Amino acid sequence: MTRLHPGRIATLLTALVALFLLMPLIAVVPVSFTSRRYLSLPDGKYSLRHYQALWEDPEWLGSFLTSLQVGAIASLLAVALAAAFCIGIWMLRPRFSGLMTGFVLLPMVAPPVVSSLTLYFFLKKLTEWNSLIAYDSLGGVILAHMVMIVPYAVVVVMVSLSQLDRRMDLAAQSMGASVPTRVFGVILPNIRFGLLGAFFLCFLLSWDEIGVTLFVTSVETITLPRRMWMGLRDNVDPSIAALSVLLILVVTVLVVLRAAILMRREKQAR
Amino acid sequence: MRAYLFLICPVLLFLGGSYLLPFLGIMQLSFTDPEPGLGQYSHVLTDPLTLSVIWRTLRICVIVTAVSVAAAYVITLLWVRGRPLVRSLTELCIMIPFWISVLSRAFGWMSMLSNRGLLNSWLKDLGLIETSLQMTRNEFAVIIGMSHYLIPFAVFPLATAMRNVDERVLTAADGMGASRLRIFWQVFLPMTASGVIGATLLVFVFSVGFFVTPALLGGGQSVLIAELIYLWIFQIPQWGMAAAMSVILMLAVGGILVLLMRRYGEMAK
Numbered sequence: 122m123t124r125l126h127p128g129r130i131a132t133l134l135t136a137l138v139a140l141f142l143l144m145p146l147i148a149v150v151p152v153s154f155t156s157r158r159y160l161s162l163p164d165g166k167y168s169l170r171h172y173q174a175l176w177e178d179p180e181w182l183g184s185f186l187t188s189l190q191v192g193a194i195a196s197l198l199a200v201a202l203a204a205a206f207c208i209g210i211w212m213l214r215p216r217f218s219g220l221m222t223g224f225v226l227l228p229m230v231a232p233p234v235v236s237s238l239t240l241y242f243f244l245k246k247l248t249e250w251n252s253l254i255a256y257d258s259l260g261g262v263i264l265a266h267m268v269m270i271v272p273y274a275v276v277v278v279m280v281s282l283s284q285l286d287r288r289m290d291l292a293a294q295s296m297g298a299s300v301p302t303r304v305f306g307v308i309l310p311n312i313r314f315g316l317l318g319a320f321f322l323c324f325l326l327s328w329d330e331i332g333v334t335l336f337v338t339s340v341e342t343i344t345l346p347r348r349m350w351m352g353l354r355d356n357v358d359p360s361i362a363a364l365s366v367l368l369i370l371v372v373t374v375l376v377v378l379r380a381a382i383l384m385r386r387e388k389q390a391r
Numbered sequence: 392m393r394a395y396l397f398l399i400c401p402v403l404l405f406l407g408g409s410y411l412l413p414f415l416g417i418m419q420l421s422f423t424d425p426e427p428g429l430g431q432y433s434h435v436l437t438d439p440l441t442l443s444v445i446w447r448t449l450r451i452c453v454i455v456t457a458v459s460v461a462a463a464y465v466i467t468l469l470w471v472r473g474r475p476l477v478r479s480l481t482e483l484c485i486m487i488p489f490w491i492s493v494l495s496r497a498f499g500w501m502s503m504l505s506n507r508g509l510l511n512s513w514l515k516d517l518g519l520i521e522t523s524l525q526m527t528r529n530e531f532a533v534i535i536g537m538s539h540y541l542i543p544f545a546v547f548p549l550a551t552a553m554r555n556v557d558e559r560v561l562t563a564a565d566g567m568g569a570s571r572l573r574i575f576w577q578v579f580l581p582m583t584a585s586g587v588i589g590a591t592l593l594v595f596v597f598s599v600g601f602f603v604t605p606a607l608l609g610g611g612q613s614v615l616i617a618e619l620i621y622l623w624i625f626q627i628p629q630w631g632m633a634a635a636m637s638v639i640l641m642l643a644v645g646g647i648l649v650l651l652m653r654r655y656g657e658m659a660k
Contacts, residue, residue, distance in 0.1 A: 125561050127468050128571055132477070135469045138462045139484040142542065145499025146488065148509045152502040161507045202402040209398030225402055228410060232600025232644050234617035235417075235637045236410075238624065242420075243413035268410050271402060300394035329492045332602050336624070349494045353607055357501065365495035372490045380479060380486075 146369050153362035160357040171363040181348065181360070188328055188345040191259065195266040196274075196323035200316060202267075203274035208308055211282045212290065212300075222275070229272035237336040240265045244337050257341045265337045266330055270323040277322055281315020282308075417634045424631035431635035441619070441636075448615045451534060451605075452598040458538040460590050463545035470546070471553040489543035497607040500536045501527060504608075528610030536604040541597055545590040552586025585654070592651045596644050616640060 127135075155161050156168035175181050206225065210218050228236050244256040244265065254260035285308065293307045309316070331346040338347055345364075352358035421431055435441050470481040488496065503509050504526035511523040526532060556579065564574045602617035609615070614622070616636065623633035 125472070125565060125571070125574070126474060127472055131465060131468055132473075134465045135481060138466045138542070139481065141462065142466075142484050142488045142539065145496055145503050145539065146491065147499075148503035149495070149499050151509065159507075160502060160505055162509065162512055202405060205398040206402040209395050213395040213399070215395075215399070221399070221403065224411075225406060227406070230596075230644070230648055232596075232617070232637075232640050234600045234602050234620050235414075235641050237602075238620060238633060238637050239410060239414045239417055241624065242417055243409055246413070246416075264409060268406065271406065275402075304398070325490075329494075331492075331494060335602075336621075346492060346494055349492075349498075350603075353494065353498060353501070357498075357505075361494075361498055362502065365492075365498055368495055369487075369491055373487050376483060376486045376490060380482060384479065 149362045149365045149369070152359060153366045155359055155362075158359070160359060160362075171359045174360045175363050175367075178360075180343075181345075181364070184343050184345045184348040187259070187342060191262050191266055191344060192324045192327040195263045195270060195327050196320050198263075199267045199271045199274045199323050200278070200319045203271055203278050203319065204309070204312075204316060207275060207278040207282055208304055211285075211308075212303070222279075225275050226272045228268050229276075233332040236269065237333045240268060240333055241336040256337060257339045259342050261337055262334060262342050262344065265333050266327045269330060269333055270326045273326060274319040274323050277319035278312065278315055281312045281318070285311055418638055420630050421634035421638050424634065425629075431631040432639075435632060435635050435639065441632075444614055444616060444619050447530075447613060448599065451530060451537070451613070451615065452595055454534055455537045455541060455598050456591055456595045458534065459541040459545045459594050460549075460587060462538065463542045463549055463590060464587065466542070467546050467549040467553060471550055485543050485546055488539070493540060493603050494607075496540060497536055497604050500532065500539065500608060504532055504535070527608060528612045530609070530613045532608035532610075533605045533613050533615075536608040537598055537601060540601075540604055541594045544597060545594050548589035548593060549583065549586040552583040552589070556582050588654060589651065592647055592654075596647050596651075599644060600640060 151162050152160060153171055154167045154169070155163045156166040156170065203225075210222065215221075241256070244254075244261045247261070248255040252258065254264055289311070290303055290307055293303050298306065329346060330344070331350060334344055334347050335350060338344070343351075349361050349364065352361045422428065424431070466481055466485060469477055470485065471478075473481065501508070505511070506523040506525070506527075508526075510526065511520070514520045514524070560578060560582070561574060564578045569577070600617055601615065602621065605613065605615045606618045606621070609618070620633045620636055620640075623629045623636070
């Protein structure tokens with residue numbers, strides 16, 4: 122008995138869709154090698170000046186470091202908050218746990234522009250009280266990113282807890298382990314891969330975040346996407362093509378690597 | 392008991408303080424700024440300029456949703472049901488764009504479609520056009536860019552639905568002599584209808600509040616709701632209007648999400 126495979130028409134249509142999906146990723150490559158200072162195709166003269174600009178311009182480097190910092194701190198704090206919440210819900214199974222989880226997931230489902238406006242409003246108010254966590258400050262961006270990524274951390278940690286055997290925790294409890302011992306000695310070590318996955322996802326989301334960042338920063342704290350936005354909005358700067366090519370390369374390598382690892386595992390399993 | 396509260400409460404307090412409370416502040420603004428009452432709402436819903444933005448947003452989102460779900464259906468079909476090699480290739484075509492920054496993708500479309508871009512230079516080389524076609528800074532570019540962003544999101548609910556199709560039903564249809572086309576239209580498509588509805592609602596919700604791609608590819612020529620809110624904050628400060636529009640947007644999206652959950656709740660039963 123053979124499985125019904127899609128026919129020629131479906132294959133042709135898919136090829137068109139695949140072309141559509143890959144087209145803009147391919148289009149940035151020639152633009153990044155242009156020798157001119159505006160968005161154009163290289164006419165015979167190829168140049169690496171835009172790659173050089175990325176490397177030599179302290180502004181790009183500064184934004185790169187800002188993004189790294191924001192991503193690392195916001196993800197770490199978001200995963201800590203999310204893990205505590207999920208473990209608490211998992212251990213206690215309180216009433217209204219569905220409602221509480223729904224509330225925590227709110228920033229993920231609300232339209233991004235509404236979240237952006239809300240956080241802008243909040244940080245503007247905070248600016249009247251302090252300068253550490255304020256509009257257009259590192260602390261402010263970190264807080265805004267935390268709000269946006271905490272729901273994703275909660276989802277990943279919840280999934281990883283749902284695969285944990287409850288009897289393990291019950292055994293520890295019956296032998297008189299306190300709540301901190303159960304959390305740090307039993308539960309956390311068993312969901313470490315989930316926590317790691319949550320951290321990576323959060324970091325990636327923060328690294329790419331632009332909608333909210335656009336509202337809560339202006340000239341002082343400029344993350345990498347924010348600087349790209351500035352280069353796109355005013356005169357289109359081909360340095361962004363060079364940066365995009367580098368980012369696309371990194372993503373492609375990671376995705377292909379992951380696919381290759383999965384395929385190898387499948388083969389070994391057979 | 393207290394130990395558990397120390398675990399659960401921090402994130403609730405954090406989001407309560409930095410998300411829920413400010414959102415209530417926004418709601419308050421929508422009724423009070425610049426003057427108390429429902430003036431902001433009635434302005435948003437009657438002002439011809441604002442209404443034209445709302446209509447444009449709805450029109451573009453409907454087109455984008457249709458394009459994205461149709462394209463995603465085709466590519467998911469091969470991702471789920473193709474031969475192993477085809478499956479791996481389509482997976483790469485879905486996953487690579489999915490993980491790439493929205494800015495790089497918008498910029499990619501700028502490089503593709505702009506006056507000095509790749510497409511215009513190809514068309515000129517082929518001798519099909521003399522002068523460059525204007526393909527950015529208009530609704531066409533916005534629709535292309537948004538669809539490109541949203542196709543991978545439509546793929547996931549569709550893939551779930553297609554994986555749940557019982558192979559034996561298809562084999563039975565095949566065994567009773569149905570043509571391939573008929574198997575697709577009368578058996579496979581109805582069996583994946585839940586995935587199509589899920590993908591449609593999901594993509595529509597995402598597209599309505601979309602900001603970055605329309606702002607970049609529309610070039611100020613086709614302003615959507617999200618960009619209008621941005622303009623109301625940073626260009627012509629009108630907090631009350633921005634707040635009222637946000638509340639309306641939140642309610643609309645909330646309504647669609649409730650529909651979505653009901654739908655999936657019924658399916659789970």
